[in-house]
Amino acid sequence: MESQYALSQKVGRQLHAAKHVLVTAESCTGGGVAALVTDVAGSSQWFDRAFVTYSNEAKHAMIGVKESTLETFGAVSEPVVQEMASGALAASQGTLAVAISGIAGPSGGSEHKPVGTVCFAWADTSGWQHVSTQYFTGSRREVRAQAVCYALQIISEHLSPVIE
Template sequence: MPTIPELVEQLATALKARGQFMATAESCTGGLIAGACTDLSGSSDWFERGFVTYSNAAKCEMLGVPAAVIETHGAVSEPVARTMAAGAVVNAHAHWSVAVTGIAGPTGGGAGKPVGTVWFGWATPMGVFTERQHFDGDRAAVRQATVAHALAGLLQRLTNA
């Protein structure tokens, strides 16, 4: 798998070739995906903005996630990831987005959602796609794996578009 900086460079190339922009909607990564994107000089040519929506209230207010969806499914769920991704595209006026919501640990996990559980959402011109992953390791490892998977997933969808 390419490194995070390599993924960002490939993503930048693909987005710039289309004249399009991306946004991020992050919970468990706290802005690390946006940070990785903006580490690359010239990212303003393809990166629109990032939403760090760590609290449930932020997910509702900034991305339009209905509180009832969080109450019914929990913040770490497919419907929340899907709505976060869609809300990022709408509220950022971007073409593409990636959203992540998960449990990086070491606390917060449970039987149905252990530490390392992450839901991803990718909003694309073809629709919104979601995926659940589980990553092993400590908090830092889970967050880094989440960043890499989020970027790789967006790049894959861009490449296949």
């Protein structure tokens, strides 16, 4: 398995080659994707900004997630992360966004959304969109680390057919 840093370097090369600029909207990962990608020298060529929208109010105020979507589906839901990704693109110079919201634990889960549930959405300015809900295991730190890697892996897979 690739190290987090090696994956971040690979995604950076792919984003740069594809002329994409990444923007993140993160909740449970607390800016972990942004931190990892900015560990790579030269990331300013392919990374614009990060929105850490931990609270529902931040999701609404910073990136335009509708209050009705939050009330209907809850913060940890595919409709919310879809709006987070779209909102991050609209509020930035980015051309490709990833949004993440989940329950990292050790508490906060429910029968329908257990600890380790993480929802993701990706979108770009060409109209590509992808959503996914994953169920990770481990400690809070492990769930967050798995979510960061998964977010980057999907970006890499999306860009792989274009750029290797």
